[in-house]
Amino acid sequence: MQSMNFQYFLLFFGLMFPLVFSPGPANIVFTMAGIKQGVKKSIPLIIGVNLVSILYSLLIGFGLGEVLKHYPELMTILKIVGALYLVYLAYKFIKPRQRQTSVKNTYTFWNGVILQALNPKGFSMQLLMFSVLLDGSFKQIEQIFYLIFMLAILNISTHFTWILIGNSLSQWMSNPVTEKILNYLFSSTLLLIAIWIVLYVH
Template sequence: MLTMSLNLSLILFAIASTGTPGPNNLMILASGLNHGVRRSLPHLLGICTGVPIMILAVGFGLDQLFQQWPILFTILKVAGISYLLFLAWKIATTQVRQGPQTNNPPMTYVQAAAFQWVNPKAWVMVLSAVASFTVAEISLTPQILTIALTFLPIGLCCVGCWLVAGESLRRLLHDARKQRLFNVTMASLLVLSIAPMMAV
């Protein structure tokens, strides 16, 4: 198991990683506004279980593939950035009806969970967590499980706050013009969030 100091550091790292702006949080914020909390729950659960699944995969050997073939990480990064640009375009062009619902359906659980595998921020977060919060002197399995199980509830709380905030914005953005402006703003921020990932 991790030491007390490592556990505290891991918790703070998970809060900072899952609570700060990034592709997941910007998209779930937009989903909360456009679809509401209830319809966006599969999207939320896909994010919050997809990351721990990645942690398990990386912790139990997937990172060795990237060490052997660095081109794989480059391919994933290019695919992820391309998909983020596509999602930004979808958010910006969402057809807003008068009222909370839109013509575009919210992300499904599978789509949100699968998106983590092409999300550059998720890869940086997962690889950093596994590298920073495991020690060679202790069995790897309980350490990886601890990291994954730490990210699950913290992700639900932090990303969930963004979802609730999105639905709360409905009261301020009650007409279609304001919702369209919000969607374009979120899409622009999503594109801007790609810039730091280009350097990874």
């Protein structure tokens, strides 16, 4: 049993790590959150993203994936709305900042909820996880919760990593020229991801 579980974990990690860690809408935003507000103030963003991710995992694991197979237009709507939200985030990156007397968190819990709710990459990734790894190698309900738990751990670890990467870049943001370059870089990346989602995510 232990050998099977370890082999199953290796299969999970080999499939999901590249998908979770690769640059996507959430990871780009986590990097910018690390740059602009540091690790501690970005924790609500992590909570918002991962609560929605866990909810989606529960829904897909217990049958929503089968519903989407019969109503693919729902996924199309999610893709379009999600891509539009990424365009909005890209605009926010390059919009001139207004000087404020008080510091306000740029990325909050509700930003995380909206970001993940409209993230078709995350949704497609979870569909893939259950379609490949929900294989009946042990009890189905146990397997569903095992996959949800492992994905949550991998997600949270990855999100903290991207925030730490962003935080390490924060020193460059004191230079207005460097700040502008980074903002345009992340904005362009989000626009490319939005195009990729519309054209290639199924």
